[in-house]
Amino acid sequence: MKIALLKESHAHEGRVALTPAQIKILTREGHLVLVMKGAGLGSGFFDSDYTKSGAKIYSSFSQIISQADLIIKVKEPLLSEIKFMKPGQMVFSFLHLAALPQIRRALIRKKIIALGYEMVQLSDGSLPLLAPMSEIAGKMATQLGAHFLRSDQGGRGILLGGTKKVNPATVVVLGGGVVGEGAIRVACGIGASVYVLDKNKKRLTILKNKYKGLHVFLSTPETIARLVQEADLLIGAVLIPGKKAPILVSKNLVKKMKKGSVIIDVAVDQGGCVETTQKTTHAKPIVVKHGVAHYGVPNIPGLVPSTATLALTKETFPYIQILAKWGLAALQKFPQLQKAVC
Numbered sequence: 001m002k003i004a005l006l007k008e009s010h011a012h013e014g015r016v017a018l019t020p021a022q023i024k025i026l027t028r029e030g031h032l033v034l035v036m037k038g039a040g041l042g043s044g045f046f047d048s049d050y051t052k053s054g055a056k057i058y059s060s061f062s063q064i065i066s067q068a069d070l071i072i073k074v075k076e077p078l079l080s081e082i083k084f085m086k087p088g089q090m091v092f093s094f095l096h097l098a099a100l101p102q103i104r105r106a107l108i109r110k111k112i113i114a115l116g117y118e119m120v121q122l123s124d125g126s127l128p129l130l131a132p133m134s135e136i137a138g139k140m141a142t143q144l145g146a147h148f149l150r151s152d153q154g155g156r157g158i159l160l161g162g163t164k165k166v167n168p169a170t171v172v173v174l175g176g177g178v179v180g181e182g183a184i185r186v187a188c189g190i191g192a193s194v195y196v197l198d199k200n201k202k203r204l205t206i207l208k209n210k211y212k213g214l215h216v217f218l219s220t221p222e223t224i225a226r227l228v229q230e231a232d233l234l235i236g237a238v239l240i241p242g243k244k245a246p247i248l249v250s251k252n253l254v255k256k257m258k259k260g261s262v263i264i265d266v267a268v269d270q271g272g273c274v275e276t277t278q279k280t281t282h283a284k285p286i287v288v289k290h291g292v293a294h295y296g297v298p299n300i301p302g303l304v305p306s307t308a309t310l311a312l313t314k315e316t317f318p319y320i321q322i323l324a325k326w327g328l329a330a331l332q333k334f335p336q337l338q339k340a341v342c
Contacts, residue, residue: 001324004068005055007036008075012282014042014305015074015312017093020049022317027054031324034064043309065089070323074312075299076103087111092316092323094118094133096298097342098244099271104342113328115340117316119242122336127241129319131178132311137300138182138237141264142171144300145233146190148262148286148293155293156260158232161191168192172227174219174248174273175237176203179266183235184211195227224248229256236265236273242339244271251275251290259291268296 003026005018016039018026023033035055037047047057058064065071065084073093077085079102085091087110095116097104107114117129142160149169151157162168171187173180176198187194188211197219198204204216217223228234228249234257238245245267254263254276265277272278276289280296282303287294301308319337322330331337 001069001327002032002034002067003320003324004064004071005033005035005039005050006061006064006071006073006077006081007039008042008073008302009078009081010075010299010302013075013299013302015299015302015309016040016043016045016305017072017074017313017316018320019043019309019313020045020053020055022313022320023050023055024053025317026321026324029321029324032056034058034067036061036064042305044306069327070320072320076100077107079103079106082106082110082112085110085112089113090115090323090328092117092320094269095342096269098242099269107342114342115323115337116342117312117340119340119342120319120336121241121339129312129315132315133301133308134178134239135182136304136308136311137266138179138184138235139186140300140303141179141183141235141237141266142186142190142192142233144285144295145171145235145262145264148295149232149260153293154260154286154288155262156232156258160187160233169232170195170230171233171235172231173197173235173237174224175239175267176200176207176216177237177239179239180235180237181207183237183266184214187233188212188214192233195231197223197227219248225253228253229258232258232261234261234263234274236263236267236277238267238273239270245273247273247275249274249276254292255290257290257292260293262293262295264295266300269298272296 033055037059146160149155195215267273
């Protein structure tokens with residue numbers, strides 16, 4: 001099979017969907033791998049590393065895409081990339097199409113078989129390809145929140161962990177899944193006063209037993225309203241696989257938050273769970289609304305591409321091998337891939 005590894009076109013996105021070592025394995029398995037020039041630079045891989053592994057380097061999007069049977073990337077393809085695709089080609093990447101109707105329509109119109117990393121699902125309901133990026137995004141959310149709470153960033157000028165004689169900041173996490181736990185782990189480690197809200201009582205019990213001092217609450221409109229107003233840092237970590245994130249925090253509630261507080265809405269990939277969230281970029285990550293800083297960058301793991309690439313590709317590579325070997329037949333043979341088709 002001809003496999004195309006694209007360079008990410010999103011701004012400040014340094015992740016890459018295959019490492020040179022993985023390409024060496026694919027070429028040994030009889031596949032031809034075409035790599036876009038500079039695809040791995042953001043993660044520390046040079047074109048020469050890929051050519052030594054048996055790949056062919058291309059500098060033209062149209063050339064590399066038109067030849068491929070299977071297109072591999074990290075983030076969803078852009079409209080400018082989709083226009084070069086051909087009916088029947090497979091694309092394997094993060095898609096998050098619930099929040100990207102234009103991309104969905106373009107893929108359908110072109111008759112592309114698109115599989116979303118975030119929708120590969122095991123029999124126990126877990127999402128193995130989304131999990132490593134969710135963990136990184138959650139951990140980074142707390143770090144980013146600490147940064148934007150600084151006075152020089154327009155924040156309240158408070159230290160997340162406080163001091164021996166000064167109370168720590170209040171961190172409120174909406175959602176106790178993988179993203180939420182990543183945020184909790186860092187926030188508790190720093191010494192912040194951390195609150196998590198979730199609908200799953202069992203999950204809350206697990207988190208409470210795991211993290212000393214963590215405050216857990218069943219997620220209801222009442223508990224959300226009370227805790228959001230107390231938050232110095234609010235982290236949106238809500239996920240409904242394949243669907244837009246529910247709006248848990250209204251515009252009116254944001255207006256009641258402390259001036260200079262910070263919202264990191266990790267759910268922005270799926271539309272965001274805060275009504276006032278809007279997508280931002282790593283170049284201009286913050287929008288201030290009602291005196292509250294909103295961080296809405298959808299590719300947070302792109303800030304740490306070397307770590308993120310290794311974490312992601314360890315999970316995605318076995319599925320890339322399956323698709324390369326079986327093609328469309330993989331969708332019938334491997335149930336975990338069936339729900340990934342968008």
